[in-house]
Every structure is written in structure tokens, then in C-alpha cells.
Amino acid sequence: MRDSLVRDNATALYRQIADRLREEIAAGRFEPSGRLPSESEIGIRFAVSRVTVRLALDRLEAEGLIERRKGKGTFTVGKRVRHPLDRLRSFHESLRLQGLNASMRHLSAGMTDTPPDLTGQFGPNCLEVRRLHLVDGEPVALGRSLLSAELAGVDWAAAGEKPVYAILREVTGQPVVGADVEVKAEAAGAAVAEPLGGAAGMPVLVMIRRSFFADGACADHAVFHVRPERYSFVLSHRWEG
Known part of the structure; x- marks a missing residue:
């Protein structure tokens, strides 16, 4: 199911996606494994390109909320x-x-x-x-x-x-x-x-x-x-x- 964004908002699409994912991480949505959906799945959910998704994930990674593991996927940091x-x-x-x-x-x-x-x-x-x-x-x-x-x-x-x-x-x-x-x-x-x-x-x-x-x-x-x-x-x- 797609999740809509405000397309004419001054806030960039990738920032809106980062905000949504940040809230979901805080709410424990990705427990127990801590694994986020793939970039493709996130792109389909928000109807955006993978470039936009990567920008959102880059933002969360810079904030120390997620980590990317080559060949494994993206995980929340601190999930133990x-x-x-x-x-x-x-x-x-x-x-x-x-x-x-x-x-x-x-x-x-x-x-x-x-x-x-x-x-x-x-x-x-x-x-x-x-x-x-x-x-x-x-x-x-x-x-x-x-x-x-x-x-x-x-x-x-x-x-x-x-x-x-x-x-x-x-x-x-x-x-x-x-x-x-x-x-x-x-x-x-x-x-x-x-x-x-x-x-x-x-x-x-x-x-x-x-x-x-x-x-x-x-x-x-x-x-x-x-x-x-x-x-x-x-x-x-x-x-x-």
C-alpha cells in the first residue's frame, strides 16, 4: 500500500520520508529484527525514485539511527x-x-x-x-x-x-x-x-x-x-x- 507525501510542500520529499521512518523507528515498528524494508520497497511505498529513498536513508544514517550492511540490508542502530x-x-x-x-x-x-x-x-x-x-x-x-x-x-x-x-x-x-x-x-x-x-x-x-x-x-x-x-x-x- 502506498503512503502519500505532500508533493507541493517546501520540505523536500526525502526529508518527509526520513521523518516518517524516524517516527516508525522510535515506535518500534521494525522490531524485533530491526531490519528496514529494502530501498525498492520504500520507493514503492512512497511512490518515489530510489535516489530519493537513498537521500532519506543517508539522512537517517548521518543521524546515527540506521546502519547499512552490505548484502544484508538496512538496520536500526541500537536494536539488540x-x-x-x-x-x-x-x-x-x-x-x-x-x-x-x-x-x-x-x-x-x-x-x-x-x-x-x-x-x-x-x-x-x-x-x-x-x-x-x-x-x-x-x-x-x-x-x-x-x-x-x-x-x-x-x-x-x-x-x-x-x-x-x-x-x-x-x-x-x-x-x-x-x-x-x-x-x-x-x-x-x-x-x-x-x-x-x-x-x-x-x-x-x-x-x-x-x-x-x-x-x-x-x-x-x-x-x-x-x-x-x-x-x-x-x-x-x-x-x-
Whole structure:
């Protein structure tokens, strides 16, 4: 449906479009992904040329309200994906529950030496699984899970987007009942930055999560390296009195 502009107004058409989009950004119209329509779609909506649309977007970009991502589209600045730390959810499930176009890409799965602090749980060798989490096709987090060797028989490539927690329950017959989580920031090395579409030294948020079964045994030890531009960790607390 077309949205009319005042054609004989002294205010240029591109400024009127910028004003409309600015109001819609403030009202949260483009949530939850923060993605604006394409230049072509905006042009059809207002019945203007793409040159006029680009001038409007240039204005909003200069104001710091939007950012253009090559091959991805135009997004509102400051729109952040929220990951609640007070709920036991997989990383992928948390994205999907926010209504986001979330996907997960299998990268690798194989046996590796167990870190010294986990040998008491997993023995000398454990399974390492690496997955890339994406929103609108854009990488947002690189996940690395260390798991018991009994998970080595899982066809992780065929598992697709099934959460680790669901696979753990299927294989062990036990649900994950809790997790300890630590969040910090660091500069990413090349092995982390490349899958995330960045360069070595880029800042990332790091979520370290140790999940456990009801008997206290470690279910998985996961590390997520997260692009911080549009991602935040949230902890809610209610005082009881």
C-alpha cells in the first residue's frame, strides 16, 4: 500500500520520508529484527525514485539511527537481541522465542583432549561441537560445546538446529536442570573472528556456561563468542518481602 507525501510542500520529499521512518523507528515498528524494508520497497511505498529513498536513508544514517550492511540490508542502530540469564534456555531457542529469523549452522564435531578442570567429569577425551548462530543470515555468535564422549555417536550435521540440551536428553535420558554462567569481554583471535565475519582483534562478548544434570554431573561446558553490536545479556531480579 502506498503512503502519500505532500508533493507541493517546501520540505523536500526525502526529508518527509526520513521523518516518517524516524517516527516508525522510535515506535518500534521494525522490531524485533530491526531490519528496514529494502530501498525498492520504500520507493514503492512512497511512490518515489530510489535516489530519493537513498537521500532519506543517508539522512537517517548521518543521524546515527540506521546502519547499512552490505548484502544484508538496512538496520536500526541500537536494536539488540536479548539473552535472559535467569532462564534455562539454549542460545538458539532464546533467539527464536524473540521472533527472530534465527538459524544455526553446523561447523564441526570431533574428539579432543579434555581441559584439566573437566577431566573429572568427562575423562581424558571429550567431544567438541562447534556451531554458528545467525539472525537474518548474519552471524551473531560462535558456540563451542564440550560434551561427554557418549555424544560422539550423534550425527551432528544431520541434527540441524536441534539444541544441545534436547540432544543431551535424548542420549542420556536426563534433562539439564541448571547452569552456571559467566560473561566477560575480550578481543577475538582469528579462529573466532573469521566465522563471525570480522577481523582478529575485534571485540566480542564471551558467555561461558557450565550446565549440569540433577545429580550434579556436568552436562556440557559451552563457550559462546558473541558480536556485541546488537546483542545484550539481561538478568531480571525480583525482591521478595
